[in-house]
Amino acid sequence: MRRMHRRHVFVAALAAALCVPASGVSSAAGxxxxxxxxxxxxxxxxxxxxxxxxxxxxxxxxxxxxxxxxxxxxxxxxxxxxxxxxxxxxxxxxxxxxxxxxxxxxxxxxxxxxxxxxxxxxxxxxxxxxxxxxxxxxxxxxxxWGPNTLMYNTKKVKPKPTTWGVLYSSKYKGKITVPDNPIQIADAALYLAKTKPALGIKDPYELNDAQFKASVDLLKKQRPLVKKYWASAGDEIDLFKSGGAVVGASWPYQTNTLKTAKAPVSDLIPKEGATGWxxxxxxxxxxxxxxxxxxxxxxxxxxxxxxxxxxxxxxxxxxxxxxxxxxxxxxxxxxxxxxxxSAKYFNSIKFWKTPQKDCGNGQSNCMDYTKWQQAWTDIKS
Amino acid sequence: MLGPPLAWMLIFYLAALAVLFVSAFWSIDAFTGKLTHAWTLTNFDTILHSSTYHQIAFRTIWMAVAVTLTDALIAFPFAYYMARVAPPRMRTILFVLVLLPLWSSYLARIYAWRLILNQDGALNWSLAKVGLPEQSWAFTNTAMWIVFSYIWLPFMILPVYAALERIPDSFIEASRDLGGRNWTTFRRVIVPLALPGLAAGSIFTFSLTLGDYITPTLVGNVDFIGNVIYRNVLGLTNNLPFAAAYATVPLIVMAVYLTLAKRLGAFEAL
Structure with a gap:
């Protein structure tokens, strides 16, 4: 194995050496x-x-x-x-x-x-x-690795939330913050996978036309509820410190930083599960x-x-x-x-991946990432 | 003598614009995000036919108009007082006050406004002290309008001041001699002569608002033209061709605006 490997390296190096003077473009082997x-x-x-x-x-x-x-x-x-x-x-x-x-x-x-x-x-x-x-x-x-969590202000949000639905209901209108990131569409899809099983969403990153539209519609309804789409972790920390937001989609890092600063916050993984990285x-x-x-x-x-x-x-x-x-x-x-x-917990998190046309089940009718990005601009506008 | 500056202008300014315009007709590969050098009108098609991009463009232009009008309304009486009423000492003090904010970083001033407008910020604290209801302007279009009007105000005051200061006293005396009352003199002598100054100032306030993307990110919660361009350059798929295509929108708007401003004599007032 090791020997074969060396030979590969040699061939690639030779190919690269031949390629450079000829075209100036790097060889396919990289x-x-x-x-x-x-x-x-x-x-x-x-x-x-x-x-x-x-x-x-x-x-x-x-x-x-x-x-x-x-x-x-x-x-x-x-x-x-x-x-x-x-x-x-x-x-x-x-x-x-x-x-x-x-x-x-x-x-x-x-x-x-x-x-x-x-x-x-x-x-x-x-x-x-x-x-x-x-x-x-x-x-x-x-x-x-870890999950994307639901963070909330323990003084203002009562009772303690148990579902991502809190980010889609008008109860905390104008006090909600979510990441400014097209991959958020997967969070909506994950929520719909549990609350609207008729859509048949299995993987929140592999969405066909109808599933994708339902997720985007949910996020468009969320739009007027959102105080601010946060662009950096620091943004969300500021929002929770100043009282501009009381509940939001977050990373554990923000919760840790806010807790260190003695802010009344906590986080959890809602019952629908979580996306993660x-x-x-x-x-x-x-x-x-x-x-x-x-x-x-x-x-x-x-x-x-x-x-x-x-x-x-x-x-x-x-x-x-x-x-x-x-x-x-x-x-x-x-x-x-x-x-x-356990491996079971690991498998329960839907890790971020690039959405592709190929749905992974032999079909290629899924929305690719360019579509996700366009939809995100639409949602925010 | 004209050669070197002209060459500089051609190479570094116009050539850059030309490259920008040409790249607007390219596209990128959907998955790897690499540039494809094939001619296509897709980018312009998207911009012309997608309601999202219309909305973002109109929102940006509308905000630029609102900020320009606000600044004109605030700047005119201020500049008038500075140029024609205030004693020399007072005039110097006011000059320093107008220019002072420009000495601090633009970002620092925007962040200062964030602190003022926050839910538990200085404004709500003051409102509570005098018994008024609290506002929740943070991250709204109102916040953007306030902050834009504040940061670009000096750029309106200075040209208006210059235009007003240039009006000879004899013109006003002549108007009075001919029986013009204060209001008539103001309306028929001072305003027409200050108009080029207002037009010159509006070029700044309008174009600076039109091209800004930092204020919307920091104090607003919606996209401007600049945010779409920014996210296509650094952020989304590195879609430079689309960013270039969308960048032609403010270029066209500014070309039209400058033509109108030139008619009003803005370039003589600069």
Missing amino acids: PTMITKAGKNEGALNLIAWEGYTYKQWVTPFTKATGCKVRSKFGASSDEMVTLMRTGQYDAVSASGDASLRLILGKDVRAIDPKVIPDFKNFIPALKAPSHNTVKGVHYGISLQ ADTWMISSKAKHPNCAVSWIKWVSTPKVQAQQAIYFGETPANTKACAIMDKLSKGSCAQYHGNA
């Missing part, structure tokens, strides 16, 4: 798979979700490796894909609705998971998930600091950093060894963030 890490380059440019590059684990990383980290927060998966295509960044913490687009766009490099020592301790579901592994080739290393660190095919990027992925895969990030952001680590450290850092946090959760 950059080679990363199979080992060399000397660190001293710098690293990252695109990350807000809260993923906290100084608590970035500072010791720089100290240990000499890689100076510069990170830019991506506000949405769409923005992350666009930023990665500029070629100015080395790696990205891509969610499932961005990772496949990056792979098909040849924007990211394949990596041999053997390079990452902690990979063997990852939960089985995140070793080769379909959002970052294509035909057995890994294009990144899984990081963390499973993030992957991916290395750009144009990375100028690939070795630092590999070092970074090694670093964030270690149980300690996995635990720190899980507690800071409020998500579940991919590394099973992180659980014990989480409990040491903050008692009961492993159970709180489902660090020891």
